[in-house]
Amino acid sequence: MLLLAPGIRYFPEHFDPAEQAALVEDIRAVVTEAPLYVPAMPKTGKEMSVRMTNCGVLGWVTDKEGGYRYQAAHPVTRRPWPSIPQRLLELWQEVGDFPLLPEACLVNFYSDTAKMGLHQDRDEQNLNAPVVSVSLGDACLFRFGGTNRNDKTQSIKLSSGDVIVLGGEGRMAFHGVDRIYPGTSTLLKNTGRINLTLRRVTAS
Numbered sequence: 237m238l239l240l241a242p243g244i245r246y247f248p249e250h251f252d253p254a255e256q257a258a259l260v261e262d263i264r265a266v267v268t269e270a271p272l273y274v275p276a277m278p279k280t281g282k283e284m285s286v287r288m289t290n291c292g293v294l295g296w297v298t299d300k301e302g303g304y305r306y307q308a309a310h311p312v313t314r315r316p317w318p319s320i321p322q323r324l325l326e327l328w329q330e331v332g333d334f335p336l337l338p339e340a341c342l343v344n345f346y347s348d349t350a351k352m353g354l355h356q357d358r359d360e361q362n363l364n365a366p367v368v369s370v371s372l373g374d375a376c377l378f379r380f381g382g383t384n385r386n387d388k389t390q391s392i393k394l395s396s397g398d399v400i401v402l403g404g405e406g407r408m409a410f411h412g413v414d415r416i417y418p419g420t421s422t423l424l425k426n427t428g429r430i431n432l433t434l435r436r437v438t439a440s
């Protein structure tokens with residue numbers, strides 16, 4: 237484990253290739269039940285470049301009218317989200333350092349050209365719980381800084397199987413994904429990157 241900054245822990249290659257493949261199968265099952273959809277920014281309705289779905293009792297969604305929020309149902313199918321795969325709950329218990337289980341797992345799919353702007357994860361009521369993030373497939377350039385948008389940032393390349401935990405002092409750190417490196421992994425059938433973030437949403 238490497239401490240990248242206060243509260244930002246990095247576990248390179250936490251999952252070996254066989255575990256990564258098993259996680260991809262888990263996520264394929266999730267996506268079959270809860271298809272990836274196109275999220276849109278609040279107010280402007282501008283579409284994000286990342287495709288999203290969730291598993292867990294709650295899922296993070298965004299659209300023009302409703303903005304950023306957690307809800308119990310898929311925005312398109314209106315069905316409840318599938319449950320969080322066991323191996324992700326185990327990951328949380330290993331690295332999360334928090335007594336309650338996660339309620340949401342946001343699944344982000346990045347195509348070759350997708351990115352995610354610098355932001356804080358701040359829609360959770362429970363900011364004592366960490367955010368635990370898993371990278372699968374192509375590598376990406378991940379940027380993180382401090383708790384103010386203008387704080388100095390650092391960049392690291394995240395590869396398939398890597399895990400990052402934003403907790404404690406690092407929980408509200410600004411972070412984002414500047415670019416994908418297409419073709420740097422053979423884990424997925426095609427190019428692209430999957431990111432999973434486990435989150436505790438409610439206080440209890």
Ligand SMILES: O=C(O)CCC(=O)C(=O)O
Pocket residue numbers: 342344352357369378411412413431433
């Ligand atoms: O894809 C990543 O590594 C980060 C994703 C993220 O920050 C988020 O979903 O809030």
Ligand SMILES: [Fe+2]
Pocket residue numbers: 355356357411
């Ligand atoms: Fe985030």
